[in-house]
Amino acid sequence: MFKKSILLLALSFSINTSLIAEKIAILGGGLSGLTTAYELVKNNIHENNEIVLFEGRDRLGGRVHTHYFDEDQKSFYEEGGTFIDSDHNQMITLAKELKIKLKKTSFVDKDVFVVNEEKFLKTKDAYYIVDMLVDFLNAFKDRNINLVHYNDQTKQLEYVKAEDYFNGLDEVAKKFLETYYFDEVGLDLNNMPAVALFWINEDLKEIKQLLKLKKSTIKRTFLSGLANKFAYRYSVKGGMSQLIDALENTVKDKVTINLNSKIVSIKKEDTLYRVGFENGEDFIADRIIVTLPFSTLRHVDVTDTPLTDLQRLSIQTLPYGQHIKIGIPLEAEKDVAKDLLYYVNLDHRFIGWAGKNAMTFFLGSSKSQEYGQGDVNNLVHDLMPGLQSKYKYVKDFGAPIIKNWVTDQFALGTYSGRSAECNIGIFNPSDTIRDIYVFAEPTIDNRFFLAGEHIMADGSAGHMEGAVRSGKIASGLLMGNLLK
Ligand SMILES: Cc1cc2nc3c(=O)[nH]c(=O)nc-3n(C[C@H](O)[C@H](O)[C@H](O)COP(=O)(O)OP(=O)(O)OC[C@H]3O[C@@H](n4cnc5c(N)ncnc54)[C@H](O)[C@@H]3O)c2cc1C
The missing domain is CATH 3.90.660 (Polyamine Oxidase; Chain A, domain 2)
Structure with missing residues (x-):
């Protein structure tokens, strides 16, 4: 019930922000970061606010990327996310909105x-x-x-x-x-x-x-x-990268996209957040949505942020698949x-x-x-x-x-798992509600939001569905707080 109400809140948002002017930084340009940008743009947040996305790689998409063997793209394989389960409604909806054709695979x-x-x-x-x-x-x-x-x-x-x-x-x-x-x-x-x-x-x-x-x-x-x-599931006809390209094309004139921007620190300064990059530059934002997987976020200095102890523990210990x-x-x-x-x-x-x-x-x-x-x-x-x-x-x-994926510096693993090492208890059904707080609860100032597949406690973690859902939730919460 709780999870659903957050999602609905995130999905139904459409607000007039004429009096608000803030800098919003989206950290990470994978599916979650791009969905966040897409949702903000869909709700016209870019009209009165500046939205900037930072990505460490020289491309968007993160753990979604198609390798094409030939120029006419007839033969390819997915390096990362491949299959969309038949109940992955947010992914299916997103593909429909972007007019991306899905291919049904029956078993x-x-x-x-x-x-x-x-x-x-x-x-x-x-x-x-x-x-x-x-x-x-x-x-x-x-x-x-x-x-x-x-x-x-x-x-x-x-x-x-x-x-x-x-x-x-x-x-x-x-x-x-x-x-x-x-x-x-x-x-x-x-x-x-x-x-x-x-x-x-x-x-x-x-x-x-x-x-x-x-x-x-x-x-x-x-x-x-x-x-x-x-009984069946979907893949993107012509390769998953098409979905990423469509997202990029939809937001690129409304969101400033910075590639090759490796983030090394996030610090809170008064009410603002300073994001530090490997090349010594930085960016100051009013609000940030952090979509970096915990596998790489644990190498980013987040000491001076109001993250809770449990969030810090999960950032440090959440295991990632070694595929x-x-x-x-x-x-x-x-x-x-x-x-x-x-x-x-x-x-x-x-x-x-x-x-x-x-x-x-x-x-x-x-x-x-x-x-x-x-x-x-x-x-x-x-x-x-x-x-x-x-x-x-x-x-x-x-x-x-x-x-x-394990040696890829921007992934350091495939997708989040849950293990005895990360003592959060996600496999214990009664702990589900607690987990969503642990991972996804905004910081107490409502200016620092976590997103990404790894924060989902509803079974969509580890999947593209989790990336999209979390992007919708984080952008919904951010938009709600812009009004306050
Ligand atoms: C091999 C493999 C197979 C998979 N198969 C499936 C599947 O069949 N079905 C399914 O639903 N899901 C699958 N997944 C999972 C799915 O791909 C992911 O859950 C999803 O893509 C994660 O999206 P995200 O935006 O949360 O994270 P990411 O895609 O990792 O996005 C985070 C972004 O942050 C960037 N970043 C990281 N660190 C830094 C830094 N320090 N500075 C700047 N930028 C940084 C990264 O480059 C990346 O672009 C698979 C994943 C892999 C790897």
């Missing part, structure tokens, strides 16, 4: 391959593994009472680690769970609190439903159900994605999927770092013959492109 009638010990598993064996996981996690759920403990002395929640619960699980099923977890969260199971598995259990509920379907349907859908609890992505162009005679959906490789612990004449490998956790540093070309060459044998029209493939 029905697609092939899903599972490889174990270098062999493609028979569907019934993969089916059996998922069935076993459903039973295991259901039994696990009944033990939740002991998984979180509130320590009266430290005033913090203490978690049991997920890894402690895997004894006795079949080796292949364990590999499957690990692969799925690495792929989705990008963190090792031994970094995660055991309560995090409730979230996987939620996904597995969908699979349980699928298991009730006719077997001919199940065999094509159950694994894709595991990767996403919805790299590999994209390979395929010489295919048709859109590979029409047939192939997922390629789950239990030996190498990754999930791959087909796109438009391209294949993506999504590698999570420490494994990904191993590949990132090793010879990825060899890895790809080892894997492709298997796929080629299944897909005769995949004739050849080009040099892989690697995107390592």
